Amino acid sequence: MVVKSEEGRELRSFRFKDEDESQEVRAVERRILLETLANQLPPGAVHFSSKLAKIERTENGEIMLELVDGTRLFTKILIGCDGIRSSVAKWMGFSEPRYVGHCAFRGLGFYPEGQPFEPKVNYIYGRGLRAGYVPVSPTKVYWFICFNRPSPGPKISDSFVLKNQAKELVRNWPSDLMKIIDLTPDDTIIRTPLVDRWLWPAISPAASDGQVVLVGDAWHPMTPNLGQGACCALEDAVVLARKLANAIKSETESVEGALRSYGTERWPRVFPLTIRANVVGSALQWENPVVCSLRNNLIIPKLVRLGPLLEHTNFECKSL
Ligand SMILES: Cc1cc2nc3c(=O)[nH]c(=O)nc-3n(C[C@H](O)[C@H](O)[C@H](O)COP(=O)(O)OP(=O)(O)OC[C@H]3O[C@@H](n4cnc5c(N)ncnc54)[C@H](O)[C@@H]3O)c2cc1C
Numbered sequence: 001m002v003v004k005s006e007e008g009r010e011l012r013s014f015r016f017k018d019e020d021e022s023q024e025v026r027a028v029e030r031r032i033l034l035e036t037l038a039n040q041l042p043p044g045a046v047h048f049s050s051k052l053a054k055i056e057r058t059e060n061g062e063i064m065l066e067l068v069d070g071t072r073l074f075t076k077i078l079i080g081c082d083g084i085r086s087s088v089a090k091w092m093g094f095s096e097p098r099y100v101g102h103c104a105f106r107g108l109g110f111y112p113e114g115q116p117f118e119p120k121v122n123y124i125y126g127r128g129l130r131a132g133y134v135p136v137s138p139t140k141v142y143w144f145i146c147f148n149r150p151s152p153g154p155k156i157s158d159s160f161v162l163k164n165q166a167k168e169l170v171r172n173w174p175s176d177l178m179k180i181i182d183l184t185p186d187d188t189i190i191r192t193p194l195v196d197r198w199l200w201p202a203i204s205p206a207a208s209d210g211q212v213v214l215v216g217d218a219w220h221p222m223t224p225n226l227g228q229g230a231c232c233a234l235e236d237a238v239v240l241a242r243k244l245a246n247a248i249k250s251e252t253e254s255v256e257g258a259l260r261s262y263g264t265e266r267w268p269r270v271f272p273l274t275i276r277a278n279v280v281g282s283a284l285q286w287e288n289p290v291v292c293s294l295r296n297n298l299i300i301p302k303l304v305r306l307g308p309l310l311e312h313t314n315f316e317c318k319s320l
Pocket of ligand 1: 051052053082084086104144192226227228229232
């Protein structure tokens with residue numbers, strides 16, 4: 001991992017293995033991850049273009065889901081994994097996720113002849129602005145830019161405008177980044193307001209209510225500053241599947257009990273991570289020139305140790 005200043009000065013480089021034998025970074029393209037997971041399912045198990053419009057609990061205790069095309073589905077167990085704007089979470093009484101004061105551009109630079117980078121995570125820290133890039137395949141390089149903004153602003157869907165806005169932010173930054181953005185197909189660039197929701201005990205609803213349960217961002221939206229949102233969603237899925245399978249096989253355990261037990265087991269993992277990601281993000285988005293100078297000249301070069309910073313990734317959710 002290499003950390004640079006906005007002028008391109010190397011502040012520090014780390015080798016994960018030098019810091020902590022157990023640490024490594026694996027950059028995975030989202031599409032590949034989703035396809036790999038979906039390929040494990042029986043054909044036809046996933047119904048695409050099924051937007052949920054309404055949820056109701058029926059008189060006989062089932063859950064009725066109505067899709068926007070009018071289709072009605074009746075289910076004994078509902079697992080809400082519908083992301084940060086989850087309709088299921090809303091129905092269960094969760095508050096809207098809270099905007100944290102910065103937005104992110106993301107994209108995938110495409111090098112048809114092969115990308116030229118070493119397998120390293122590259123970070124560039126500016127004032128109230130930071131960026132990063134990492135190769136995710138022989139031909140693709142993931143990049144992001146995180147910038148302060150008092151409000152999320154209007155949704156912009158014109159990809160040409162988005163690309164220009166992203167480039168404008170890092171116009172005088174190291175040229176590698178600009179080249180990757182230039183090589184990013186316009187329609188793959190997205191801008192996302194960063195949000196989270198802190199699951200305060202006794203204030204926030206529980207992860208499950210009867211036979212309805214939340215997984216991933218639907219339950220614990222967190223900012224991406226620790227790169228743990230999708231990792232936690234996968235951990236949730238493993239723990240939930242194990243608990244549900246045991247309950248379904250057992251004559252004594254109830255499904256409702258299994259869902260409650262999932263929430264109890266996962267909360268101590270996801271709540272502190274949500275807070276930590278938020279705090280790390282706020283620190284990395286500092287704008288004050290004195291603080292940024294201290295960060296670039298003292299904290300990163302001399303004080304930061306990677307092992308403790310990444311200790312949260314040492315998590316074993318055991319196999320299914
Ligand atoms: C800038 C940025 C960088 C990130 N980097 C990382 C990283 O490095 N590592 C990491 O682990 N995580 C990262 N994350 C977080 C990660 O993207 C999320 O945590 C992860 O996608 C959550 O997965 P999910 O399945 O819970 O939700 P999602 O991936 O959001 O999936 C939700 C699904 O529900 C569907 N859906 C939504 N509403 C409805 C509806 N009404 N009806 C039917 N379907 C619906 C959506 O179409 C979607 O398919 C990052 C996030 C951002 C914003």
